[in-house]
Every structure is written in structure tokens, then in C-alpha cells.
Amino acid sequence: MTRDLVSIVTPAYKAAAYVAETIRSVQAQTYGAWEMLIVEDGSPDDTWKIVAEYAAADSRVKLIRQANAGPAMARQKALEHAAGRYVAFLDSDDLWLPEKLERQLAFMGEHSSALSFTAFRRITADGSTTGRLIEVPAEMTYRSLLGNTAIATSTVLIDREKTGPFQMTKTYYDDFVLWLGILKRGHVAHGFNEDLMRYRVLDQSVSRNKWRSMRMVWKTYREIEGLGFIPACSAFAGYAWNAWWKYKKF
Known part of the structure; x- marks a missing residue:
């Protein structure tokens, strides 16, 4: 691992409308030691051609192509190529504010964090409307995260020197x-309550199907985390409440 390098993991599928703006938000970072791994x-659209143009002009932007396998395996493919000590996640339609990496890395150093996440605001698909600030708690443990939606993917930064290897x-x-x-x-996730990301709300995004989302959360509790029925119910109730509270107002 390269000690000061941030490897940015970006899965991209049908992202032609937004991926250029996402890349530019990374290029605008005040912290310059990064590589952006776009899988x-x-x-079926021109996503790869757009990314290829940016990669040709900026060696820090790296295009990786694969047959369609879904976002999890796209993220895993990026991780297999990641050279940085730090791993950041940024979806292909979301945006970072310019000081995101610089300020979050400083925050992680102050708190000796293995994993951190930040506050953010939602934007409409065309970027014309920006929503209210979605604030985050100071800390999340395994148990508290089970019943919460506080960690937004495109805000996460992980120190692999502290966590050790991981995969999707x-x-x-x-x-x-x-x-x-x-x-x-045994790690604690530290919340940096500063507005540093824009989450684009798309009607066709995976998370917009609420009923399917709820079924998959339940499946995560029962089949992946191995929770019993009562603990799963308790976690699910907390998750549902926090999701409602988080998204009740744009």
C-alpha cells in the first residue's frame, strides 16, 4: 500500500449522464494524492467512453471494464486494484465537495479512526435543488449500526492499515x-458532522424500491449477520425509524 494514497472505489453502470461531473468533483479535491478506480x-451506454477520455487526460483516473456483475462485484474489482492505504467510496452519480478528502483525513488522524463517514445533502437528478443537511452521530458501533442508516456510502473513508484486508x-x-x-x-466508526458530499436522488436507483429494500435489510440481518428473530425485529424497527426520519423531508 502507498501510505498517503486514497484509492477511490466507483462502480459505474448506465452512468453516462453523471459520471463526468462525479470525476470532476474528485479532480477538484484540495488533497491530490488519490487514484480513482472506476469499474x-x-x-449499454457510453459510460466507458466518457471515463476513458478522463483517464487518458489524467493518470489518476483509471478505467476498469468488466461484464455486468452488479455494484458489489464492481466494488470488489476496484479493491483488487487499489494501491492506497485509504479506501474511499464514491458512487458514479454522487459528488464530493472540494475539501472532502483533506478535511476527512485530518479528522481521522485526530480520532485515530479505522472508518469514518460524514454529513451530506441530497440533490435532485438535475442538480437544481439541494436538500437539508443530513447530520451524523459522533460514533457508531456494530450494534448501533444494525438499527441505523447513518453511514452513506459516498461519504465513507477507511484506513486499511487499521482494519486489515476486507472484501465485498x-x-x-x-x-x-x-x-x-x-x-x-471491534472498530468504531467515527462520524464527521460536516457537509462534504452530495447524494443524487434518482428514481431508477436501487435504493428507491422501498419494499425490496426492506426485504433485503431483513435478509441481511437473518442470513448474513445471523441474528435471531427477536434481535432482527429490534434492529429492523430501529432501521425503519431512522430511515423514515432521515428521508421524511428533502
Whole structure:
């Protein structure tokens, strides 16, 4: 691992409309020691061509192509190529504010964090409307995260020197399962309550199907985390409440 390098993991599928803006938000970072690993997941559109143009102009942007396998395996492919001590996650339609990496890395150093996450705001698909600040708690443990939605994928930064190796699980909520797996080792996730990311709300995004999302959360509790029926019910109630509270107002 390169000690000061941040490896940015970005799965991209049908992302032609937004991926250029996402890349530019990374190029605008005040912290320059990064590589952006964009895994083009068999898109039927021009996603790979757009990424290839940026990669040709900036060696820190790296295009990786694969047959369609879903976001979990796209993220895993990026991890297999990641050279940095730090791993950040950024979805292909989300955006970072310019000081995101610089300020979050400083925060992690102050708290000796293995995993950190930040506050953020949602934006509409066309970027014309910005929502309220979604604040985050100061800390999350494995047990508290089970019943919470506080960690947004595109805000996460992980120090692999502290966590050791990890990999994605091929499941619907692969990101949530990864956070749980790291915290289960005894680590604490630290919340940096500063507005540093923009989450783009798309009607066709995976998480917009609420009924399916709820079924997959339940499956995560029971089949992946191995929770009994009563603990799973308790965790699910907390998860549902926090999700409602988080998204009740744009």
C-alpha cells in the first residue's frame, strides 16, 4: 500500500449522464494524492467512453471494464486494484465537495479512526435543488449500526492499515454488510458532522424500491449477520425509524 494514497472505489453502470461531473468533483479535491478506480460494469451506454477520455487526460483516473456483475462485484474489482492505504467510496452519480478528502483525513488522524463517514445533502437528478443537511452521530458501533442508516456510502473513508484486508460480499446491501463486518472486528466508526458530499436522488436507483429494500435489510440481518428473530425485529424497527426520519423531508 502507498501510505498517503486514497484509492477511490466507483462502480459505474448506465452512468453516462453523471459520471463526468462525479470525476470532476474528485479532480477538484484540495488533497491530490488519490487514484480513482472506476469499474464500468457492462453498461449499454457510453459510460466507458466518457471515463476513458478522463483517464487518458489524467493518470489518476483509471478505467476498469468488466461484464455486468452488479455494484458489489464492481466494488470488489476496484479493491483488487487499489494501491492506497485509504479506501474511499464514491458512487458514479454522487459528488464530493472540494475539501472532502483533506478535511476527512485530518479528522481521522485526530480520532485515530479505522472508518469514518460524514454529513451530506441530497440533490435532485438535475442538480437544481439541494436538500437539508443530513447530520451524523459522533460514533457508531456494530450494534448501533444494525438499527441505523447513518453511514452513506459516498461519504465513507477507511484506513486499511487499521482494519486489515476486507472484501465485498455479493449481496443487495454490500456496503452496509462491509461496514458491519469492519465494526464487528471491534472498530468504531467515527462520524464527521460536516457537509462534504452530495447524494443524487434518482428514481431508477436501487435504493428507491422501498419494499425490496426492506426485504433485503431483513435478509441481511437473518442470513448474513445471523441474528435471531427477536434481535432482527429490534434492529429492523430501529432501521425503519431512522430511515423514515432521515428521508421524511428533502
